[in-house]
Amino acid sequence: MKEFQFSIELDVRDYECDMQGVVNNSVYQNYLEHTRHQYLKDIGLDFAVLTEKGMNLMVTRVEIDYKSSLRSGDSYISGLRMVRLSPLRFGFEQYIYRKSDQKLCVQALVIGTNVNSKGRPELPQDLIDVWGLE
Amino acid sequence: MKEFQFSIELDVRDYECDMQGVVNNSVYQNYLEHTRHQYLKDIGLDFAVLTEKGMNLMVTRVEIDYKSSLRSGDSYISGLRMVRLSPLRFGFEQYIYRKSDQKLCVQALVIGTNVNSKGRPELPQDLIDVWGLE
Amino acid sequence: MKEFQFSIELDVRDYECDMQGVVNNSVYQNYLEHTRHQYLKDIGLDFAVLTEKGMNLMVTRVEIDYKSSLRSGDSYISGLRMVRLSPLRFGFEQYIYRKSDQKLCVQALVIGTNVNSKGRPELPQDLIDVWGLE
Amino acid sequence: MKEFQFSIELDVRDYECDMQGVVNNSVYQNYLEHTRHQYLKDIGLDFAVLTEKGMNLMVTRVEIDYKSSLRSGDSYISGLRMVRLSPLRFGFEQYIYRKSDQKLCVQALVIGTNVNSKGRPELPQDLIDVWGLE
Numbered sequence A, B, C, D: 001m002k003e004f005q006f007s008i009e010l011d012v013r014d015y016e017c018d019m020q021g022v023v024n025n026s027v028y029q030n031y032l033e034h035t036r037h038q039y040l041k042d043i044g045l046d047f048a049v050l051t052e053k054g055m056n057l058m059v060t061r062v063e064i065d066y067k068s069s070l071r072s073g074d075s076y077i078s079g080l081r082m083v084r085l086s087p088l089r090f091g092f093e094q095y096i097y098r099k100s101d102q103k104l105c106v107q108a109l110v111i112g113t114n115v116n117s118k119g120r121p122e123l124p125q126d127l128i129d130v131w132g133l134e
Helices: A027-042 A047-052 A125-131 B027-042 B047-052 B125-131 C027-042 C047-052 C125-131 D027-042 D047-052 D125-131
Strands: A006-011 A056-066 A075-084 A089-098 A104-115 B006-011 B056-066 B075-086 B089-098 B104-115 C006-011 C056-066 C075-086 C089-098 C104-115 D006-011 D056-066 D075-084 D089-098 D104-115
Touching: A006 A027, A027 A056, A027 A075, A027 A089, A027 A104, B006 B027, B027 B056, B027 B075, B027 B089, B027 B104, C006 C027, C027 C056, C027 C075, C027 C089, C027 C104, D006 D027, D027 D056, D027 D075, D027 D089, D027 D104
Parallel strands: none
Antiparallel strands: A006 A075, A056 A104, A056 D056, A075 A089, A089 A104, B006 B075, B056 B104, B056 C056, B075 B089, B089 B104, C006 C075, C056 C104, C075 C089, C089 C104, D006 D075, D056 D104, D075 D089, D089 D104
């Protein structure tokens, strides 16, 4: 497994599995979002407060590679690293591993930006500071 | 099939089916909610406007009987009738039938109330009027 | 809080919240199902093995009372007790409490049966034994 | 709007919207999958039959660009085109437009392959024929 800035460990829930007996493709985006939001919470970022300050974080693009399937009964480790992609964009490199054998199941790049109160993309300095980006 | 005040016809989506190859139990509540909201839209009720007037509709109890399962490829008919249960409570009698043979799949009673701006249950007269309840 | 045979503690995930900022009504059924399946796993019941033996557990009815809403950021405790309702039916009494103040959010009765290989309801003795029902 | 091989028209359902009042990012993958499965059904491909023949279609990668948000009350048009990407891979170019003003909301590339009975990627000729790929 890679080194992460943040990771959580969770169990597959049976209602997340589809007719093929595996976790449905769209459910991994739920896992990825929950991991990002727990990470933000962990470093003290509160969406409500950010929004009041006129900072609106939004996802603009996702790239997800499905490497191997999670199944009923599996536990998984979901980890992320943040990277600065440009003056206006940041990215989350995210990985989901099956816990039992640390097999890579999903690898994703989630690209986002922040929109200021005038509706224009802008990464405020205090966001960059708390994220530890350069 | 029963006579309804309102009904819609929809297709089962494959991601709604679980490991047993049938629509997962919790998904029927999505079907039931969507049917109620489409009904309200149909009779001209807009949640945003209701909320501005201090009317907050909320579900307090559901009773759902699972009679037969919907599967991938099925279409279904989801119908409802509204009833006044008490001065403070209304109910939706809801039924979901498989379209191909009109077999009853789910039968439900969804009970709700309206909470006024003081946080107390109250069914305003104009809500009763537009619903045609007595 | 009541005494339970089994309980788990989980966090609300932001994608489970709807436009009103609260956990959507249908999502509680996901919580309730996941709690039941974790309980069955905990006492050594494996669905696949049960099915091979011709035992098909199924939910026939749910009654859910919504007492108070869970919100983004909340953690909750989901507990259950099993009861024998009749020679052919069992029930799960389920409760979901907000962790911070132990306020009751959802109270539910989930009724099920087991269908044998001939398609008839039947509660086999070894199922009754492992559940500790009388 | 682009020209499509296949498209469907659907309504946003309120339970698909999140705290921000917009359709949650992960839900678009549900829309995209449902559109692909309806397309396959439309051209006469049945997953069960394909699987019996030892053909297992699977998604290996998705790229999704979020251009604009769908909201409660919106209807949308979801269209696709299939393309052959390599001897072993096919792709679905998918687009979701808001119906009212034909504004592009989501643009996606969904890449898949078919795994034969020996677990190796293979696109059988009859699959290529029915898809009209070259």
